[in-house]
Amino acid sequence: MSRTPSNSLRGIALLLISQFLLVSMDATAKKLSLTISVPLLVWARYTVHLALMVLFFVPSRGRSVLATKSLPTQICRGLLLLATSIFGLVALHILPMAETAGLAFMSPLIATILAGPWLGERVGRVGWCAISVGALGAILISRPSSHLPIEGVLLVLASAVSFSFYQILTRKLSQTEDSVTMLFYTALVGTVCLSVALPWFRQGATPTWTQTLAILSLGVYAGLGHFCVIRAFRYAPVSTLTPFMYVQLVWAALLGWIIFGHFPDGLSIVGIFIVVGGGLLLSFTRRTQIAVSIQSPGELNARVIRQTN
Numbered sequence: 565m566s567r568t569p570s571n572s573l574r575g576i577a578l579l580l581i582s583q584f585l586l587v588s589m590d591a592t593a594k595k596l597s598l599t600i601s602v603p604l605l606v607w608a609r610y611t612v613h614l615a616l617m618v619l620f621f622v623p624s625r626g627r628s629v630l631a632t633k634s635l636p637t638q639i640c641r642g643l644l645l646l647a648t649s650i651f652g653l654v655a656l657h658i659l660p661m662a663e664t665a666g667l668a669f670m671s672p673l674i675a676t677i678l679a680g681p682w683l684g685e686r687v688g689r690v691g692w693c694a695i696s697v698g699a700l701g702a703i704l705i706s707r708p709s710s711h712l713p714i715e716g717v718l719l720v721l722a723s724a725v726s727f728s729f730y731q732i733l734t735r736k737l738s739q740t741e742d743s744v745t746m747l748f749y750t751a752l753v754g755t756v757c758l759s760v761a762l763p764w765f766r767q768g769a770t771p772t773w774t775q776t777l778a779i780l781s782l783g784v785y786a787g788l789g790h791f792c793v794i795r796a797f798r799y800a801p802v803s804t805l806t807p808f809m810y811v812q813l814v815w816a817a818l819l820g821w822i823i824f825g826h827f828p829d830g831l832s833i834v835g836i837f838i839v840v841g842g843g844l845l846l847s848f849t850r851r852t853q854i855a856v857s858i859q860s861p862g863e864l865n866a867r868v869i870r871q872t873n
Contacts, residue, residue, distance in 0.1 A: 575800025579808050582792035587665070587815035589785035590656055591823055592778055597657040600771055605779060606649050607762050610754035612783020617748050629748050633740055637733060641746070642753025644730040649754070651723035658716030661820030662828045665813050666705050666836035667720045668727075672843050673698040675728035679735075691846060698842030704835030743794065810840045 593605050621629055632638050656664050673695045680687055687695075706717040737746060771779060796805055813836055821827040828836065 572800040572804050575796040575798070575805060576808055578792045578796035578799065579805050580811055582789045582796065583809070583812040584815050585785050585789035585792065587661075587812055587819055589782055589789065590661060590665075590816070591819045592785065593653055593782055594656045594661065595823065596775060596778055597653065600775060600779065602650065602653050602657060603758060603762055604771075605782060606646075606653055607755070607758035608779045609649065609782040609786055610646070610751055610758060612780055613787050614748075614751035614755045616783065616787040617744075617751050621744055621748065625744070629745055631742075632745055632749070634737065637737060638741075638746070638749040639753055641730055641733040641737065642750045643757070644726050644733065645750050646754045646757060647726040648723050648730060651719050651726060655716050655719035655723060658713050659720060660712075660826040660828065661824065662813065662817040662826075662836065663705050663712060663832055664716075664720050665816035666828075666832070666839050667702055667717065668724055669810070669813070669839050669843055670698055670702055670721065671724040671727045671731065672846060674725055675731045676846060678728055678732050694842045694846040696842075697845065698839050701835040701838030701840075701842060704838060705832050707831065707835075747790070807844060810843065813840065 589609070593609075596605055617629075652664075652668065659667075676687055676691055676695060702721075706712055706714075734746070817828060
């Protein structure tokens with residue numbers, strides 16, 4: 565598909581919609597976690613996601629949706645995303661939305677550190693500078709005077725680390741694996757693991773019908789949100805879309821303020837912007853490296869599609 569200005573605008577619009585859907589999922593989960601157990605919420609998110617995958621892809625693909633050349637890696641990747649979801653939702657239960665989202669955006673910087681030993685990618689001076697900037701922002705957000713519970717900060721950082729390893733495996737698998745198959749295994753692994761473990765972690769009140777609908781909506785938000793992300797990268801290149809990913813922080817701050825009455829203080833806002841600055845600096849560095857190393861537009865498009873599927 566050609567990357568025309570109109571297509572780029574369509575990609576940006578889809579990405580903005582996806583960010584709103586994913587933050588809406590977080591806000592719904594945070595509200596539900598006040599009375600409903602976190603494992604049940606995560607189980608519902610994965611189960612509905614799996615049901616949507618079965619409904620839309622199995623009829624046309626059949627058993628081929630399970631075809632993979634690296635089953636252990638697919639399972640490991642699914643477990644990492646499951647850990648990301650559990651750590652993240654427990655952290656979201658403890659911390660305000662904006663601060664949680666700001667700390668979670670450390671994951672691209674952590675993934676850059678891991679890409680050296682795991683993928684043989686050189687970080688470089690600018691990359692280390694971006695990582696240092698991001699770490700400074702995280703310190704500002706989680707400083708003692710912010711009164712954020714330390715266990716919440718540690719949980720969201722654990723979620724970011726887990727997601728970073730997930731990103732590394734995603735980049736390795738995307739060389740040979742189909743994107744739909746990868747999505748299917750993440751939903752399948754999460755559903756199976758939580759279905760087995762749920763009876764031992766079942767706590768909290770029995771959901772009402774209204775809460776049940778809200779719980780089911782988590783999977784819908786996740787499925788539609790990730791679908792919009794995939795479609796966005798079909799219409800526009802990574803370099804165009806990356807800056808707009810940080811709009812998620814704006815949605816998080818607004819919904820956290822509207823629904824929970826919390827808005828980050830001045831230093832936390834500064835810290836969030838510093839984390840964003842580190843991420844954008846890292847993104848600009850990668851874009852420059854790709855521009856220097858690519859010999860033709862066709863090769864550039866091939867690499868972008870391979871990295872984003």
